[in-house]
Amino acid sequence: MRSIRTKIELLAAGLVCLGCNAKVAPPIGEDRDVPPQRGGTLRTAFFTDVRSLDAATAFDTASAAIESLIYDRLVSYDQDGKLVPELAESIDRAPDGKRYVFTLRKGVLFHDGSEMVAADVKRSIERSLHVKTPCPVPSYYERIVGYKAYHDGKAEELSGVKVEGKYVVSFELTEPDATFLHIMALPIVAPVCKSAGKTYDRHFSSHPCGAGPFKVERYENGQVIRLVRHDGYWQKGKPYLDAIEWYLSMQSFTQRFKFEQGDIDYMREFSEADSQLYRSSPAWKGRGEWEQSLTTAGSFMNTEMAPFDNRHFRRAVSFAINRQQVASVRPGHVLGHGKIVPEVLIPTTPGYPHQAFDYDRALEEMKLAGYPYDPKTGKGGYPKEIPYLAIIDSYAGQAAEIYKQQLARIGIDIRIQLVGYPTFLAKSSRRDTVQIGFTGWHADFPDPSTFFEPTLSSSAIQEEESQNAAFYSNPKLDRILTEARRSSDRARRMQLYREAEAIVA
Structure with missing residues (x-):
């Protein structure tokens, strides 16, 4: 890969503007600092289609954005970008950095209503790293003991992942890995429902099932994905939204038109001209942000x-x-x-x-x-x-x-x-x-x-x-x-x- 550039994107948060042509019209609605309110549907769009919603195989940027809402992982990141336990309640690391023990939260429910336990964690990671699974980044996990034999199809299980109890799972590594907790925060190894099976099935992408805050209600390939609240989500009272809708394969100029008409609420894929207009408009100051x-x-x-x-x-x-x-x-x-x-x-x-x-x-x-x-x-x-x-x-x-x-x-x-x-x-x-x-x-x-x-x-x-x-x-x-x-x-x-x-x- 020859690196050429790092891009900077404009993020415009969920407000509606009308009548924007050569200029951007001011947003509609009051700018109020109020506590989050429960309910409503957030509508947004991607200029691409998503490739897959199967945690084991999807690794493109568009798919990952949706996957992060369908699948919770053992660890995740807080608002400051620091690693924190998510489905794990606690994490113990051996002094030599070659063994990690995750104690899981009790009462975590998958979208199908079944409880997530340690056996699901082991089954899910073995499914992702199975020889027949088209996983895009299996090499991330090659330091797990038994990886090569399992990934090559020479072993029945991933020996370095052990179920120590109903809510305890351990990982043995061949060597210290400074990135191990980071790679455990990727959707690739997120726990998935038993309906995903022990080995890869391409049909799972059309009806994915995890333990995240939202579940898939509708998935029309290349058209729209609708997520609805997972009422059994382990974080009580969350999520606040009833639903999120993604319109797929929508070019940026179409996104802007629909944004102006109030048909989508949140937009981040701007043309160069549009991004400059929004960025320079005093009316939109504070309602969007630039981030590297x-x-x-x-x-x-x-x-x-x-x-x-x-x-x-x-x-x-x-x-x-x-x-x-x-x-x-x-x-x-x-x-x-x-x-x-x-x-x-x-x-x-x-x-x-x-x-x-x-x-x-x-x-x-x-x-x-x-x-x-x-x-x-x-x-x-x-x-x-x-x-x-x-x-x-x-x-x-x-x-x-x-x-x-x-x-x-x-x-x-x-x-x-x-x-x-x-x-x-x-x-x-x-x-x-x-x-x-x-x-x-x-x-x-x-x-x-x-x-x-x-x-x-x-x-x-x-x-x-x-x-x-x-x-x-x-x-x-x-x-x-x-x-x-x-x-x-x-x-x-x-x-x-x-x-x-x-x-x-």
Whole structure:
């Protein structure tokens, strides 16, 4: 993955504006500071479809937003981003960091009315990590004792997960893992109802069942998802809302129109022009907020497929990209920083020379790759057209147009291939399928490891559902990531991740 930018998003909270065209009309309703009121339906939208609502397989940003309301996990995060017990009442960690014991809350009910117990926790994680489950990030959990034998289909159970009592479950690790509680906060290992079965069934996505505050009432693929309150939710009195409705596959201009008409209450996917209008409007001050998203995106180059199996060719592409020009498509939203990890997670990270625009170096690398190009005559370069995979009706498509222009200047001809979001996810994660394309990664948790382990480590490579879309394997990088994961010294971990970033960049 070649990191190009970190994006900044506008979040406009649930108020309605009418008659917005060249200007935004003021919001309707009083701005009152009152206690939360029970009842009502919140309506919002996504520009994409969700890929799945099965906790074991869904890992895209759109699906995760909905999953977080369907499935509670053993641990979660508070408003300050700190890890706190959720379905677990308490957590005991062994001094050597290789054993965790979770004592569960009693009386937690799944959506089907059955009580969640320790056996459900073990069954759910075994279901997610089963050899037949298309789990996108199983390598996150490879430090659990018995993982390899179980994931390879050579063992009947995940031996490192033990039911110690009706409400007690333990996890044994092969080595200390500084990220273990973070990965236990992911929906991948959320407890699911017995109706999910012991092994993966693709039909579970259409009627998911967990222990979260909302349950699915209606799911029309590509159209709408309606969640309703789980009346048996373990946090008494919550949630406040009766229901939440997501309209799917809705472009940003349509979202704004419906927002203006009062057909949706909350909006976060703005065009550049609309976001500037809302941001500059005095009437909307305090009713929306800008926040930095822990997201990095760029282009992946498949290191197992020609011509990107040639290091010099990859370097030529990197030197040819003017990141500031790419970022200018969405000024104020996109930063052309040339790093893998957002600055907030690794402070004072330097820039990297191979992520700098250098046209002469790009031409030199093309020559070293065996495809010299003469910009004066237009002769030479790579002889074949290369498809570039991107998501239709998105920033990815806009960025791809700039890549096409910039790479043409060094003799690389790319053909932009625009596809829907689910198709993009499926194709880009399948081995020997896509040479180059747009990619992005949103932090799964607030730690630099989330930008390396699932996307750039050798263990993340799979035949299908590989989040390592570049199929990049580097033993030196793997060793650094392993040392960083084992360490409890924050300063040392940050230094190791800087070294890791320097290798990839």
